[in-house]
Amino acid sequence: MLNVSEVRSHIPAPGAKYDVIVAGGGPAGFGAAMAAAKTGAKVLLLEARSFFGGVAGTSLWMPINRLMIRGGTRGGIHEMLVSKLRSYGQFGARTGKTTWTDGDGLHTHPDYLKLAMMELLEEAGCDYRLDSPIVGAIVENGVVKGVEVGTKSGKDLFYGDVMIDCTGDGDLSAYAGAEIQVGGEEDGKLMPVTLGFSLANVDYDKLYSFFDEQNAEESMYPTIERAEKAGYTVAPWYSFDRTTVPGVISVNNGGLKNVGRLYAADPADATLAERAGIQIAIDFVRFAREFRLPGLEDCYLDRTGAAIGVRETRRVMCDYVLTMDDAKSDADFPDPIAMRYGAVDQAGLNADDAAEKPTMRSGHTFPYRALLVKGLEGLLVAGRCGSYTHMALAAGKSMGNMMAIGQAAGVAAARASALGVTPRQLPYEEVKAGLQALNVAVGSGGDW
Ligand SMILES: Cc1cc2nc3c(=O)[nH]c(=O)nc-3n(C[C@H](O)[C@H](O)[C@H](O)COP(=O)(O)OP(=O)(O)OC[C@H]3O[C@@H](n4cnc5c(N)ncnc54)[C@H](O)[C@@H]3O)c2cc1C
Structure with a gap:
């Protein structure tokens, strides 16, 4: 107690x-x-x-x-x-x-x-x-x-x-x-910032047999391109980790594409980063379901991180x-x-x-x-x-x-x-x- x-x-x-x-x-x-x-x-x-x-x-x-x-x-x-x-x-x-x-x-x-x-x-x-x-x-x-x-x-x-x-x-x-x-x-360039998020109702085994680092070019990238063409906000890359909760995975990603340098100690940049992060998370769920990404067909957003992750x-x-x-x-x-x-x-x-x-x-x-x-x-x-x-x-x-x-x-x-x-x-x-x-x-x- x-x-x-x-x-x-x-x-x-x-x-x-x-x-x-x-x-x-x-x-x-x-x-x-x-x-x-x-x-x-x-x-x-x-x-x-x-x-x-x-x-x-x-x-x-x-x-x-x-x-x-x-x-x-x-x-x-x-x-x-x-x-x-x-x-x-x-x-x-x-x-x-x-x-x-x-x-x-x-x-x-x-x-x-x-x-x-x-x-x-x-x-x-x-x-x-x-x-x-x-x-x-x-x-x-x-x-x-x-x-x-x-x-x-x-x-x-x-x-x-x-x-x-x-x-x-x-x-x-x-x-x-x-x-x-x-x-x-x-050049003053900074590493990208990322809002982490987690997805529930995921079929891990199906996801992992579809996607790993070695085959990202064939498996994930075509879907990202397709999603971007369809008007979704996408990150340049995504990666997935199993968690301690059954059916839940966490998602890391490369942040907002083409946004340029974001300096998180500047509140204006930090605001833009948070805005982009939430869009990336919710759009990912939308296109994963629409394009039937294996293992993620029926996923939903569990949580987003408490704040943007700064590298x-x-x-x-x-x-x-x-x-x-x-x-x-x-x-x-x-x-x-x-x-x-x-x-x-x-x-x-x-x-x-x-x-x-x-x-x-x-x-x-x-x-x-x-x-x-x-x-x-x-x-x-x-x-x-x-x-x-x-x-x-x-x-x-x-x-x-x-x-x-x-x-x-x-x-x-x-x-x-x-x-x-x-x-x-x-x-x-x-x-x-x-x-x-x-x-x-x-x-x-x-x-x-
Ligand atoms: C999106 C992302 C993904 C990553 N993925 C991985 C991974 O998978 N595995 C891995 O091992 N590493 C990963 N890293 C790297 C790793 O997370 C960082 O390098 C590590 O967290 C740095 O630790 P730190 O304690 O120096 O800084 P932080 O983790 O940033 O902690 C700094 C702390 O200081 C606090 N703070 C800030 N300003 C003040 C203030 N003025 N007064 C008081 N407190 C303050 C913050 O709130 C925070 O709690 C990732 C980083 C990011 C951003």
């Missing part, structure tokens, strides 16, 4: 001081807050939306890729989340090969995921607050000292030794005056910026804090970027220096708003990898606070020892 006073004890009083404050409760922020708390810090996790999970919460049953590696454990926070989800039984999470893309994907029910994250945060002794968008940074002489949170009653201030920006959009870093990059280095907004520059060459060469840095596994996310790239068809051989390490926001003290960044080039972000941006980088940021922040140093002054060995204490392997992890 829910213990209300126990839950209330995790909700912070405005003005409170913490060892570590994490901004944003997506995969990276959840990993950061959990790891900092498990390393002994007094932690506050602040989330703008009314639930944790980030894209995993908004985009409906996306497989959380690289939460496990080859079905085995990654240790640390990953293992805790997998165990919690499994403890809920068949509806919490589904493993195994459910589409052509996932070998290590864990399809989590978005609502069970929200509960799992809150329960784990409470068990770890972490304070948290929802509906708490960061709207400013408290910075003194280049040192980030705290955050400003917008509420319906005004601004709340919270203070910390170390702040971690996991907002995905780099909001906290931008407010603190960090160096930011947006989109491709040459890329701001990238925050740090002491090191990860490049595509690092990813392609399986870079093994001297200060590794996480592994990034998996292929380059072709789906997330625009067509002409994807045409370059970059490949990665296995996994690459992520260096500690790429967490330290350039020119600022007291601030780390982790997740999709981290320190990569545009293409390198796509090389291993799955949620499991983002959680691993967040986890390392949490450990580093907690150790720095405990030792009374800034993260930049913290010896790398401290981070490594902290990760090992959480049963996380650092350094080269081999093939994925």
Whole structure:
């Protein structure tokens, strides 16, 4: 039974001081807050939306890729989340090969995921607050000292030794005056945005025998072309995942065709993206039924995601910026804090970027220096708003990898606070020892 006073004890009083404050409760922020708390810090996790999970919460049953590696454990926070989800039984999470893309994907029910994250945060002794968008940074002489949170009653201030920006959009870093990059280095192009949706009354077996990645050109593309000619709003591609609910599939897609660059931190672009997303979802149901797509003949719209899914907004520059060459060469840095596994996310790239068809051989390490926001003290960044080039972000941006980088940021922040140093002054060995204490392997992890 829910213990209300126990839950209330995790909700912070405005003005409170913490060892570590994490901004944003997506995969990276959840990993950061959990790891900092498990390393002994007094932690506050602040989330703008009314639930944790980030894209995993908004985009409906996306497989959380690289939460496990080859079905085995990654240790640390990953293992805790997998165990919690499994403890809920068949509806919490589904493993195994459910589409052509996932070998290590864990399809989590978005609502069970929200509960799992809150329960784990409470068990770890972490304070948290929802509906708490960061709207400013408290910075003194280049040192980030705290955050400003917008509420319906005004601004709340919270203070910390170390702040971690996991907002995905780099909001906290931008407010603190960090160096930011947006989109491709040459042309400013951004990865597409997508409103995920789920369909009910689907015959999986029929759908999967009709359509897989290998035969998309023959199976799905002709129908998309036909639908477009018939006046439907279509995405350039669609992909399907089984979920934890019988007869329900989730649908990912390539967003609105030919709409150009959409920058989700701009409310005008975000509005257009939401408008396009809902049209794509409802038109898909219409043409799937009209053109009798196998397995989808009698489908209906179950839900759309709580918000448009954003792959890329701001990238925050740090002491090191990860490049595509690092990813392609399986870079093994001297200060590794996480592994990034998996292929380059072709789906997330625009067509002409994807045409370059970059490949990665296995996994690459992520260096500690790429967490330290350039020119600022007291601030780390982790997740999709981290320190990569545009293409390198796509090389291993799955949620499991983002959680691993967040986890390392949490450990580093907690150790720095405990030792009374800034993260930049913290010896790398401290981070490594902290990760090992959480049963996380650092350094080269081999093939994925
Ligand atoms: C459509 C789509 C499909 C994808 N498919 C997959 C897939 O199948 N498998 C996979 O593993 N990965 C997938 N990805 C990639 C993956 O979801 C992201 O790379 C990952 O979620 C990034 O994690 P994050 O925590 O950095 O950011 P996010 O998941 O974006 O989380 C950021 C969090 O910060 C919060 N926030 C934002 N601003 C503020 C603020 N000012 N104050 C407080 N909180 C704030 C947000 O509400 C959110 O909860 C997909 C991404 C998209 C968009």
